[in-house]
Amino acid sequence: MTGTLILVRHGQSEWNLKNLFTGWRNPDLTEKGVEEARETGKALKAKGIVPDYYYTSALRRAQHTLDLMLEEMGIDNVTITRNIALNERDYGDLAGLNKDDARVKWGEEQVHIWRRSYDVPPPGGESLKDTADRTLPYYETELLPLLKAGKTVLVAAHGNSLRALVKYIEDLTPEQILAREIGTGQPTVYEISTDGKLERRVEL
Template sequence: MATAVFNQAIGTLQSNRLFNSSGAHHEFGNVPARLTPKGFKVNIELSTNRSYGFGKRNFGAIQASASPTLVDPVSSPSNNNTSDSKKKSSEAALILVRHGESLWNEKNLFTGCVDVPLTKKGVEEAIEAGKRISNIPVDMIYTSALIRAQMTAMLAMTQHRRKKVPIIMHNESEQARSWSQIFSEDTMKQSIPVITAWQLNERMYGELQGLNKQETAYRYGKEQVHVWRRSYDIPPPNGESLEMCAERAVAYFRDQIEPQLQAGKNVMIAAHGNSLRSIIMYLDKLTSQEVISLELSTGIPMLYIFKEGKFIRRGSPVGPTEAGVYAYTRTLAQYRQKLDEMLH
């Protein structure tokens, strides 16, 4: 089962290799399909004067501005009056999911910004995550630039009852955009834009990347390695601290993702332990001491409801038949009811 779903998802995904093994900017790959609906634009700016704690390396700043016209008849209001529009825009679902187990997780290696795929167990975790959120609306997906996060998002969406197709967005010339334009309204309705951003990457572990965690403790001392891994503001050699990771991840969330939630878009973020810890620190208003003890399991989604400008944490959905998950808000309950009516 896992192999079949994995092959289906990978058929729609080709890695955007933004980072090589050292974490440096490398190149953009092609994607198998491109969707540029009217009103949606992704701008990519390469900057040589911005550095985020990676020693002397400089990184391009990817800025995405999105207002996709992907109208979902399942989640659209039953009528177009003003009160319904306000209600829709005042409440949205936010799903956070750490990628499934990667090859280097399995080998107990420091991974950071190294681009490694999921293991078989990681594929199964991503599929299970998809089952847990299969009745929760998803209008937009944000992932890191790393393949393990993108694979997790794609695999999870194969389990969603709405059966929309994730399409990775990327910058194109005007001519290329006209060549790849999708004109079918039905196709647009069945698509979900996926925006990849390096700001959501795992934190850069510098000289520790690729080293076995146990062997590293022997080399540098157990206490020193614990400081590098669990302190808030002390980075490993030529790497990022959690504080530095939070600066880029939270800034991206506030500038690019939060406005989508404010507009009533339901968002899923597939990313990494430290970039998601950073975002949760912002959402739950955690202190620097509280966040260092926060642990996130691979492949376990977390649900937040954005309502009246506040984030309400709802924990992890247990499964698609758990009634309590969809009783959190009337919007989720109505969405599931419409899915049931449409699919049965």
């Protein structure tokens, strides 16, 4: 029996809308973000998906997204595990800054390197590799055993913590994962075999 892993990036946040580096800062969802979360919940319900386990980060926008999805799916009274291992990449000194203002301050090329390189962190922050270094051990110890046992696991998290998982699951290169866009509110669904390997990616 295969396990099913559902990865959902949070809906649009207030700082996504304002073009700000967010990281571990804690803005909530916009109206659009609320609707994105609800639509994903509706899509999962329409497919008859009922997860066995629920995980999210320690940040409000991911938690709110999961709550809205569960509401649309008609699911309540479940245990939700929240852990900082699933938090967004920490943008350090960039957090709270408008991305255009950051380009003025540090130069477009430098900001591009911080945003799109795999292992170069911004000042005081994390690279995508750093994010993977905390996200993947959590996946391997907490989520993968459930998937190997044939369970369905729903994770509501963030663009870069999910990129770390997608890179690992799909065995992508750093260049491939940096080119992968993970849209707000968009689900990625995998079937995982009993040996923990990707069996197939499922389109909703």
